Amino acid sequence: MTLDRKDLAILAELTTNARASHTELANKVGLSSTALARRQKALEDDGYIQAYQAALDLTLFGLTTTVLVRIALESQSDDALKAFEAEVVKCPSVVRCFLMSGTDDYILIVLARDIQDFERIHRTELSRLPRVARVQSSFALRDIVNRAVPTVVFGETKR
Amino acid sequence: MTLDRKDLAILAELTTNARASHTELANKVGLSSTALARRQKALEDDGYIQAYQAALDLTLFGLTTTVLVRIALESQSDDALKAFEAEVVKCPSVVRCFLMSGTDDYILIVLARDIQDFERIHRTELSRLPRVARVQSSFALRDIVNRAVPTVVFGETKR
DNA sequence: TTTCCCTGGGCACACCGACGCGCATCTTTC
DNA sequence: GAAAGATGCGCGTCGGTGTGCCCAGGGAAA
Known part of the structure; x- marks a missing residue:
């Protein structure tokens, strides 16, 4: 079509x-x-x-802090990936998770109330994920672009 | 409330x-x-x-490739940031852009049709951004979690 | 060129359901 | 105990939605 x-x-x-x-x-x-x-x-x-x-305003729920988390597994074996992915979908604070090419295995986007809250999330959600070798966190200082749909979609001029 | x-x-x-x-x-x-x-x-x-x-099914538009792009600026001066941000919001293929703490200055999420298409985006959109010192791209092999709202929001049991 | 077909658009209508209001009841709080 | 807030029921009105029918335009075949 x-x-x-x-x-x-x-x-x-x-x-x-x-x-x-x-x-x-x-x-x-x-x-x-x-x-x-x-x-x-x-x-x-x-x-x-x-x-x-x-679409909800997550800041009204206190979720003002966005954290990008890079997670490397102990091994890239199939059941290590399966085990990790089965658990990461249960993490309540995780909104995105990509399996990445390159050195870092997974990249997560986590929403937290503040830095202290992220410490709690790190302790109760992230550190309990299986087969994790290394966790590296970066905080987002500001949101520049946040679109659900890239504008390129509406620009295609067919017909 | x-x-x-x-x-x-x-x-x-x-x-x-x-x-x-x-x-x-x-x-x-x-x-x-x-x-x-x-x-x-x-x-x-x-x-x-x-x-x-x-919510649109972006795969039906051919957008099956997600790329995470890390961009470092030449300087962290205020007008370098302002200039970059004013341009990045115009990029039609960019759906997310965070100003990050740490070494990398910005992290973008870009949607492309495929790797060749990302090469075009890199050439026509990303490389034209001002004050950019370094661009590093990682491809997402798979989408594990994709939520608009973290499930933690609905779990809060007040009242 | 003419004719037929077919896709997509517009108009009119009727039906069904949603929406918002008022009022009575109940709970909660001070 | 009283007042305020929240709930549920019933009602009427309004609007949306879906259908049937006709029309216009374009393409294909004769």
Whole structure:
């Protein structure tokens, strides 16, 4: 399936106002409500729209500190990876985890209330992960860019 | 304002089904639709819910490659930082950018179609950033955890 | 060129459900 | 004990949503 620029406009708008009604979206995109409803349903059915989700302000929960954690395992054997990954998904403070190429094996993004709270997370969550050889933490001083979708997606001008 | 576990249940559900109706949410949380409507509006007004947004399947756009980029600037002077940050927000392929403590100055998360595409991004977007001394890229081989909200948020049992 | 088909768009309508309000009840707190 | 906050029920209204139908445009085949 190929998307034209109206489809992209619909997606762009829905990434901002997921609860917009058909008529509301139709006006912004320049379609009738029924044509828009068809396109939106097609975008959902084809999987372009995975879900509609509420974005929370995590600072109101006290989560103001972002930490990037580099973790190297004792070995790169298959069950070492499996064991580590099975446990890391349970860590409540971890929001991202990548298996990386290069020297560092995993990179995690952890959200904490502050530095003291990260010490607790380090003690109760990270240090209990299996097969870990080395843990290296870097604190994010500021958030410059935070996008769910790269803007390049909406710029593709097909059709 | 303090949130009880029903508020957290509402937020947890809305982070999954942002378009759920009042009655639908009320059944899941265990409230009447009017009590739920009041709470949801309060959560919106107090800023706990920042927005309702559609989550797109970026793989359907060909964006299957995640790259972590570490960028060191020539200097940490204020206008070097300002100049860099003003440009990096314009990069269409960058989804995250942190100013970091420690040796590396910035860490970016870049989405690309593949390695060749990242080469293009490196050439057309990253290498044009001002005041850059060093660029170091690591490819993510796999996505282990990808959450918008840490699960710790919904576990706090106040009230 | 003409005709047919097919895809996508727009209009109108009807139905169903959501939403918001008012009020009574209950709990909690001072 | 009283007041304030929160809950639940019921109602009416409003709006969204889905369907059917017709139309326009483009492509293909005769």
